Amino acid sequence: MAAEKIENPDQLVVSDDPNHPANLIPSLCAKFWNLGWVTGTGGGCSIRDDDLVYLAPSGVQKELMKPADIYVLSLAAQEPTFKQRTYIRSPPIYKPSQCTPLFLAAFTRRGAGCCIHTHSQWAVLVTLLLESQGPGNDKVFEINNIEQIKGFGKGMNKTGNLGYHDTLRIPVIENTPHEEDLTEFLEEAMEKYPDTYAVLVRRHGVYVWGDNVHKAKTQCESLDYLFQLAVEMKKLGIPWISNVTPVGPQR
Numbered sequence: 001m002a003a004e005k006i007e008n009p010d011q012l013v014v015s016d017d018p019n020h021p022a023n024l025i026p027s028l029c030a031k032f033w034n035l036g037w038v039t040g041t042g043g044g045c046s047i048r049d050d051d052l053v054y055l056a057p058s059g060v061q062k063e064l065m066k067p068a069d070i071y072v073l074s075l076a077a078q079e080p081t082f083k084q085r086t087y088i089r090s091p092p093i094y095k096p097s098q099c100t101p102l103f104l105a106a107f108t109r110r111g112a113g114c115c116i117h118t119h120s121q122w123a124v125l126v127t128l129l130l131e132s133q134g135p136g137n138d139k140v141f142e143i144n145n146i147e148q149i150k151g152f153g154k155g156m157n158k159t160g161n162l163g164y165h166d167t168l169r170i171p172v173i174e175n176t177p178h179e180e181d182l183t184e185f186l187e188e189a190m191e192k193y194p195d196t197y198a199v200l201v202r203r204h205g206v207y208v209w210g211d212n213v214h215k216a217k218t219q220c221e222s223l224d225y226l227f228q229l230a231v232e233m234k235k236l237g238i239p240w241i242s243n244v245t246p247v248g249p250q251r
């Protein structure tokens with residue numbers, strides 16, 4: 001929908017359709033809260049519908065949000081750096097999520113339709129385990145030969161999903177005192193790892209995106225599964241990368 005055609009911005013967040021972004025963001029965040037992904041107001045989720053981006057408010061209990069709390073902005077109406085953002089629809093008592101510029105990076109640089117930010121303890125623990133391997137900023141979570149890796153797309157402009165023997169790589173960036181300041185590091189990681197659908201933030205959480213809500217959600221679920229598995233593997237002394245020889249026909 002083009003921004004200039006919108007006469008009543010409040011109508012942008014009113015719909016009977018449960019799959020409308022203004023309904024989906026609250027219902028998804030309620031599910032994510034049950035998984036421990038968005039507790040204590042941390043984390044969140046944003047959805048893009050063509051030019052329109054739907055966002056949660058900042059600092060609210062994400063599992064209790066209502067459609068009327070949702071912000072809407074037009075990508076085409078923003079200045080090129082996205083630093084001074086304007087909103088078509090703003091609920092009166094809130095500020096927009098501090099994650100907004102990171103979500104916008106996923107939408108504009110990856111063409112994502114949905115981006116999820118979790119504070120999952122499994123994600124945080126994986127960054128702590130990588131940190132314990134020694135100094136250096138170039139940290140990457142790598143895992144292979146686990147069935148759930150098939151839950152990930154091969155990358156931007158590529159068709160199909162990773163295979164069981166492929167290695168999934170998720171870059172890690174340093175945390176910053178303010179969420180917005182993560183943006184330049186997230187963008188750098190996207191440049192360096194063009195096929196990644198996620199970026200870990202050290203001692204903080206993870207950003208995961210997908211072409212649409214279904215893909216962002218299932219990739220985020222697969223990743224959380226792999227992070228939990230990786231923590232348990234580490235406790236048992238099992239390496240995340242193994243040299244299992246492929247068996248059966250290779251397609």
Ligand SMILES: CSCCC(=O)C(=O)COP(=O)(O)O
Binds near residue numbers: 099
């Ligand atoms: C305890 S949450 C600290 C802020 C944060 O990391 C986050 O993801 C939530 O930001 P928002 O502005 O969406 O509340």
Ligand SMILES: [Zn+2]
Binds near residue numbers: 042043117119179205
């Ligand atoms: Zn956060």
